[in-house]
Amino acid sequence: MADIEAIREARRRRILQASEIRINRVLGQPADENEELVIYPKRTARPEHPKNHGENTEFNSTQEDRNTAADSLDKEKHRSTVKITPIKRNVSTQNTSVSQNDSLNTSRSSSDAKMILKHFEFLRIVLSVMVAYLCRRVLSTGYGVFYFQSIIIPFALMEAGFFMFKHKVLHNVTLPHKSSMLIGVLMLCGIKPEVVHLYNQIMGYLTAASEDFAMFFFAFLMANIFIA
Incomplete structure (x- = not known):
């Protein structure tokens, strides 16, 4: 056993x-x-x-x-x-959807900025013509003896109003201007992007002021022809 x-x-x-x-x-x-x-x-x-x-x-x-x-x-x-x-597939699809949403948002913001800039330019043209016509009417009545008081001061006030409106409402929109070789030279020299952005803003303001003065002067001459 x-x-x-x-x-x-x-x-x-x-x-x-x-x-x-x-x-x-x-x-x-x-x-x-x-x-x-x-x-x-x-x-x-x-x-x-x-x-x-x-x-x-x-x-x-x-x-x-x-x-x-x-x-x-x-x-x-x-x-x-x-x-x-x-789980990996869901993460990849989420990343692609997020990238697509970002691209759509950037395209929409750029299109909205262009549309707002067009409306602002149209407003500048209309107000320049109206102010020039009113200045010529004031000169024809005899109240405005000096051209400086009747022409330059109203134009300066109009431009100040334009720039204040742009700074308060359209602070994210940069006024267009003709790009020159100087911007490329500044970037090649290693200038900070903030300085280049400031230069673009100043040139945009100068370009807008010159365009407004040209429109104002042309409208003033046309009003002078019709009123005289």
């Missing part, structure tokens, strides 16, 4: 060691080189068919349990990888 119990114990140990080695292979863990299967010498004993049959069924059941555990681990790994992929 002691021999039979020793044989059973040896078989159980071999089954457990084989199952542990299989689980380590499935999980990808390195097997310990020092661990080796302990082989016990077989001893002759009386054949007992029912007991061997029970041991074989137990071995088969343990193998099936290990196989099911390995399959479940593989399925969990596969599910985890499948769950990760849509």
